[in-house]
Amino acid sequence: LDPKGVVIAGREEIGLSLGAVGEVRAALAGRYASALRQRISDEPPPSLYSVSRGTRVRVFVAMPVAVDGKVAGVVYLSRTPNNIVKHLYGERGKVVLAAIAILGGTLLIGLIFLRTVSRPIYALMERTNRIAAGDRAAIRPLDHHGTREMAALSDAFLDMAEKLHARSDSIQTFATHVSHELKSPLTAIQGAAELLRDSGSAMDEAERRRFSDNIVTDAGRLNLLVRRLLDLARAENLAPSGESTSLSAALALLPTGDRLALRVEAGGETGLRISAENAAIVLANLIDNSVRHGATLVSITAASAGGKATIQVSDDGAGISPSNRARIFEPFFTTRRDCGGTGMGLGIVLALLKAHDGTIRLVDSERGARFEIILPAA
Template sequence: YKPIEPQLDLASDYVLPTRPAAIAATADPAFAAIGARLSGILDATQKTTLAGFRLLDPRGVVIAGRGEVGQSLSAAEEVRTALAGRYASALRLRIPDQPTPPLYSVSRGTKVRVFVALPVAVGGKVAGVVYVSRTPNNIIKHLYGERGKVTLAAIAILGGTLLIGLVFLRTVSRPIYALIDRTERIAAGDRAAIRPLDHHGTREMAELSAAFLDMAEKLQARSDSIQTFATHVSHELKSPLTAIQGAAELLRDSGGAMDDTERRRFSDNIVTDAGRLNLLVRRLLDLARAENLAPSGESTSLGAALALLPVDNRLAVRVGAGGEIGLRISAENAAIVLA
């Protein structure tokens, strides 16, 4: 037993025209007798397989089969191939006057018919041909017949989908949720949250996490700097304001009991402290301007920057060494920072 695997493919094979009509011929009486003996078997087989059977003699004349007994089918290409001793199959268009198969035949099989010609060899010579024709199975019957393969394919697809989902969850979703959690903790003031993630998943996610944490560190440092700066400024502003307030209260509460000398001394203190406040505000403005200036590409030395400082008898500056070291900043901006 040597089974012949299917070779036709409805999706790609060329569909031949309708089978050529049978030609009138005369069958050999010996072969006609064989066909008569086998006609009952053909009828029973046709009821089981729903296929049309024709038995042909060595010249291609039908010796058994409905309606075409005594006629030749040798004009069909697949029949000629079988008469030469080779198996042949073909897809052909259906005969137009035959009814169309039901709608559930969701395939090209609704308009085609499969023809198979199998040579029968006796003593090394072709003694006849079994010529079979049938419409292809509809897609539902075909899938049911291949239900094992379809089930395995569905399991493979489902498993692949789950695997992709797990990989996506581990490499993308989990790091994103971890980064969101870090964001919320950092926003709540948790400094311990500013550290690398335990698992980044992908290179892009690692770069995003690093950039975010770097930004968080810089913002935290900036916040600390602003907090420290505000504390120092508050302290510097508080001293002259307290002095001004005290002097003003003494002037208000003394009435006429304070002589001109004391009143002038307290007034001079108020003016001096107001000048200190004014100078402090100007320096704060200068500092803000120096921080916001774009790099100019100029350079200067420490000594040149110190030479531009305003003369102040209360502060003496002495450079022990390195006065000529170059600074990549303009002299004016360096003087602002030093002041």
């Protein structure tokens, strides 16, 4: 184009003035300019996948030609860009390499996902089915966890399964003990009642009185056993109330009697993070245990340090034999069943203390028995 925008060299447009075109006008002013316009063609459009320039736009570029600082002319070009298919075909080598890389990366990610996520999940599902079927041997860590999160999930699940199995075993054992404890007095009551029914008229007054007393005694034992079972159930399902009390306040709730002497040697005002009623239940069961073992004196000492309160309950009774020390906290274990013992007192004590983040243990003593209780201090 000359300085006036007239075509002076080209194909068929020689002599045509393009000075009114925006990009040409900008180039005549000394600025580079370009434009993108919709393509208008009399020819039919090529097919979608034709390798010709089948795009529907055209690029126009105007570049000023300067001589001695003045615009002497303009180079004006236009071109239809290649369509995407032709461009990709021209770069087919790179496209193939990219496709191979993407496919390989996808396969690698799939393998990693299979090993780290899918396989451990299926293994855990298979282990779950085995545990549900009662296979105790299935409660063990997986051979391969894959990720730390999967390892944490597996450990949490297996820990839950172990606790559920332990709970199931405990319930089964407990049910066996309960049925045994209930069966003995029920059998005795049934036998005495049948004798009175069938032969009562032939008995003298003393015999009838003896069988009637046996029924009353066994019924009383059943009543005591049921009450102790309820106490144990409440203790095992007790939620901490957040209440606090002192040792002396708990002792004040105990019934007075002349069965034995009770002496607080130290720490009567020690604060305990437990309600006075529950603390009294703990102490009452320990004192009752001492009475059943022939104690005449129970000594209590308490102290607190480091946020913990330590209470020691000692007696001068017969003590606990070495062979029984490991079993004293088992439900229904007692050596005084003939004297009315149910073997549930220490079990209730242990459950109450656990509910309040406390512990109890039997410690060595020169005479009698000595229990050490640790509770959060108030």
